[in-house]
Amino acid sequence: MKNRIVKNPSSKRGIKRLRKLQKSIAERQLDAILISQLENLRYLSGFTGSSGWLLISEKKTVLATDFRYVEQAKEESPDFEIIHAKRELSAWLPDVASDLRLHKLGFEANCISYNTHHKLSEAVKTKQINLALVPTTDIVEELRSVKEPGELEFITKAAALIDIALEKAKTIIRPGITEKELAWEIEKFLRQEDSEGIPFEIIVASGTNSALPHARPTEKIMRPGEPVLIDMGARINGYCSDLSRTLFLGKVDKILREIYDVVLKAQITAIERIESGMDALQADRLARSIVEEAGYGDAFGHGLGHGVGLAVHELPTIGYSSTNSLADGMVFTIEPGIYLAGQGGVRIEDMVVLENGKARLLTKAKKDLSF
Amino acid sequence: MKNRIVKNPSSKRGIKRLRKLQKSIAERQLDAILISQLENLRYLSGFTGSSGWLLISEKKTVLATDFRYVEQAKEESPDFEIIHAKRELSAWLPDVASDLRLHKLGFEANCISYNTHHKLSEAVKTKQINLALVPTTDIVEELRSVKEPGELEFITKAAALIDIALEKAKTIIRPGITEKELAWEIEKFLRQEDSEGIPFEIIVASGTNSALPHARPTEKIMRPGEPVLIDMGARINGYCSDLSRTLFLGKVDKILREIYDVVLKAQITAIERIESGMDALQADRLARSIVEEAGYGDAFGHGLGHGVGLAVHELPTIGYSSTNSLADGMVFTIEPGIYLAGQGGVRIEDMVVLENGKARLLTKAKKDLSF
Numbered sequence: 001m002k003n004r005i006v007k008n009p010s011s012k013r014g015i016k017r018l019r020k021l022q023k024s025i026a027e028r029q030l031d032a033i034l035i036s037q038l039e040n041l042r043y044l045s046g047f048t049g050s051s052g053w054l055l056i057s058e059k060k061t062v063l064a065t066d067f068r069y070v071e072q073a074k075e076e077s078p079d080f081e082i083i084h085a086k087r088e089l090s091a092w093l094p095d096v097a098s099d100l101r102l103h104k105l106g107f108e109a110n111c112i113s114y115n116t117h118h119k120l121s122e123a124v125k126t127k128q129i130n131l132a133l134v135p136t137t138d139i140v141e142e143l144r145s146v147k148e149p150g151e152l153e154f155i156t157k158a159a160a161l162i163d164i165a166l167e168k169a170k171t172i173i174r175p176g177i178t179e180k181e182l183a184w185e186i187e188k189f190l191r192q193e194d195s196e197g198i199p200f201e202i203i204v205a206s207g208t209n210s211a212l213p214h215a216r217p218t219e220k221i222m223r224p225g226e227p228v229l230i231d232m233g234a235r236i237n238g239y240c241s242d243l244s245r246t247l248f249l250g251k252v253d254k255i256l257r258e259i260y261d262v263v264l265k266a267q268i269t270a271i272e273r274i275e276s277g278m279d280a281l282q283a284d285r286l287a288r289s290i291v292e293e294a295g296y297g298d299a300f301g302h303g304l305g306h307g308v309g310l311a312v313h314e315l316p317t318i319g320y321s322s323t324n325s326l327a328d329g330m331v332f333t334i335e336p337g338i339y340l341a342g343q344g345g346v347r348i349e350d351m352v353v354l355e356n357g358k359a360r361l362l363t364k365a366k367k368d369l370s371f
Numbered sequence: 372m373k374n375r376i377v378k379n380p381s382s383k384r385g386i387k388r389l390r391k392l393q394k395s396i397a398e399r400q401l402d403a404i405l406i407s408q409l410e411n412l413r414y415l416s417g418f419t420g421s422s423g424w425l426l427i428s429e430k431k432t433v434l435a436t437d438f439r440y441v442e443q444a445k446e447e448s449p450d451f452e453i454i455h456a457k458r459e460l461s462a463w464l465p466d467v468a469s470d471l472r473l474h475k476l477g478f479e480a481n482c483i484s485y486n487t488h489h490k491l492s493e494a495v496k497t498k499q500i501n502l503a504l505v506p507t508t509d510i511v512e513e514l515r516s517v518k519e520p521g522e523l524e525f526i527t528k529a530a531a532l533i534d535i536a537l538e539k540a541k542t543i544i545r546p547g548i549t550e551k552e553l554a555w556e557i558e559k560f561l562r563q564e565d566s567e568g569i570p571f572e573i574i575v576a577s578g579t580n581s582a583l584p585h586a587r588p589t590e591k592i593m594r595p596g597e598p599v600l601i602d603m604g605a606r607i608n609g610y611c612s613d614l615s616r617t618l619f620l621g622k623v624d625k626i627l628r629e630i631y632d633v634v635l636k637a638q639i640t641a642i643e644r645i646e647s648g649m650d651a652l653q654a655d656r657l658a659r660s661i662v663e664e665a666g667y668g669d670a671f672g673h674g675l676g677h678g679v680g681l682a683v684h685e686l687p688t689i690g691y692s693s694t695n696s697l698a699d700g701m702v703f704t705i706e707p708g709i710y711l712a713g714q715g716g717v718r719i720e721d722m723v724v725l726e727n728g729k730a731r732l733l734t735k736a737k738k739d740l741s742f
Contacts, residue, residue, distance in 0.1 A: 071583050110484050
């Protein structure tokens with residue numbers, strides 16, 4: 001392995017991200033960090049394979065992957081030295097760390113299994129290498145949570161595409177069609193419009209199925225008067241979008257109309273009042289307090305929202321136990337919901353970006369209860 | 372939480388699997404095991420949500436999941452007591468374990484993150500509970516590796532569907548079409564024929580792209596004389612199939628024909644000679660030695676095959692560092708490959724089941740080099 005300093009970056013963007021990470025590493029008094037989370041790999045190196053590791057120190061950037069991805073890694077990650085890792089982490093990392101004279105190595109404690117860590121630390125002991133393994137959490141995830149203009153551009157495209165997909169869905173949805181049929185028509189549309197796959201299985205839940213917040217589409221036929229909850233996303237250049245609407249097939253049941261109005265009020269209020277600098281917990285309260293006041297607090301069991309970027313769920317986490325703070329450049333969903341078992345559910349979800357202290361909508365689909 | 376013994380199983384199958392697991396737990400002198408791997412959850416409980424935990428002791432079967440899946444869990448897993456887990460594992464497990472008087476709890480060391488284990492063990496200490504956390508690996512995965520007749524039925528259907536998909540692909544493939552177009556046509560066909568999604572992104576790699584063992588389909592147009600490597604699977608009732616063929620568009624380059632013949636010979640030899648009772652390592656050697664003798668050992672960088680079931684990659688692992696043994700009832704792929712960077716690659720993959728000591732083909736697609 002040669003000592004190669006990053007001299008010829010594929011882009012200023014890549015270098016900027018690595019510099020920020022190297023600063024974080026230095027602040028934590030680490031010699032290097034080991035990255036295993038796949039979106040973090042992509043963010044830092046451009047590598048899109050399904051398996052690999054980055055080892056990043058102040059002077060060195062290494063990407064280790066297996067046989068399947070070595071050629072791909074060379075093409076995608078020109079700023080990284082590529083190692084063909086023939087065996088598991090514990091078989092190659094101690095020697096590489098020793099060659100690079102690393103003594104304090106951070107690892108991603110949420111992304112490495114108990115067993116991988118255990119084997120690695122046994123190998124370090126056996127080889128009598130002076131290397132401390134230091135757990136870290138969310139270092140790269142926090143960098144990723146604030147989007148660069150180039151990232152926002154792709155997210156905006158993915159958001160615009162999902163808005164169009166909802167319009168398309170409205171032309172298909174009707175009594176007599178099954179949930180599965182609608183989900184598949186939406187997916188085909190998205191993929192034909194150049195979405196890179198879909199970031200998560202589309203949810204189409206009608207009637208009482210809408211009370212299951214993460215229902216899978218079934219063979220159930222939609223009937224007049226039922227709510228139809230649709231939750232779907234697109235992906236453009238790796239970046240995701242996420243949108244939910246609840247539509248009604250004709251006449252709306254009184255209770256469902258009531259919860260629709262509560263959810264809508266909670267959602268609009270949160271969008272209007274969320275501010276940069278606010279704790280995510282406080283943002284969650286903006287919507288949750290309205291749902292609670294209406295008497296449906298227990299029926300809103302999930303958080304208000306989540307960051308969206310290379311992953312469809314990333315930082316910030318906006319919920320009743322969040323510890324994040326919100327900042328300009330963050331992109332996230334605002335999606336209160338009320339779910340009444342045996343009756344039905346309503347969720348309304350948009351994506352926003354924080355700019356100049358306030359939330360700007362990225363998804364723009366109408367929020368009419370009928371269509 | 373009530374003490375409820377499993378009295379009313381949804382099926383004999385479910386009970387039989389739980390009994391086997393409970394036997395394994397007892398043999399390891401554990402009071403209970405905590406299951407977090409999603410296919411293991413499905414196998415043992417029927418639960419298909421994307422997040423949950425099973426806690427299984429000799430007398431008790433608990434499924435903990437979050438708000439999104441509580442209703443679904445009640446429907447899918449009638450043999451389990453459902454706990455609505457509002458917070459992370461460390462927040463609820465110690466109390467539940469204490470209520471059940473568990474003192475030795477196994478956990479899946481490959482499926483729990485360093486951090487989850489760390490927080491759990493801190494919580495146990497803080498609460499001063501007498502509970503040892505014992506790492507285990509592959510207990511349920513080993514049960515899953517030997518298929519029951521009912522499972523084999525679904526796998527056989529998924530295998531038959533992927534054979535038909537290959538025939539369909541042959542009617543579409545031609546010079547001028549892109550890799551992405553072909554992959555999308557195959558996927559649409561599979562989904563319209565009732566595959567439950569697809570178990571992995573379809574690989575269509577033409578020309579020199581076929582030298583990347585896990586290439587993503589690109590906008591590259593297929594040209595006369597090129598190899599086209601297709602690797603794809605279907606899913607029926609949760610069970611996967613997996614098939615690869617390498618087809619040639621017209622006249623075949625001499626080197627590529629040579630490696631095709633080597634791969635085919637290696638594959639057929641392995642299928643004929645693999646036996647129950649054999650070490651997986653030895654099975655790998657059957658094919659690898661032929662590839663090595665032909666001088667292409669370095670160009671066959673992956674294992675010979677992998678188990679297929681609820682997951683598309685599961686036990687047994689058949690490779691150059693395998694430690695498994697093969698047994699009747701196991702279902703796995705046999706897929707040697709040779710990849711020459713800048714020139715092209717060939718992989719031929721079938722699925723087999725071990726019956727009466729020998730391999731029986733589940734996929735039946737022809738292995739002609741042209742079509």
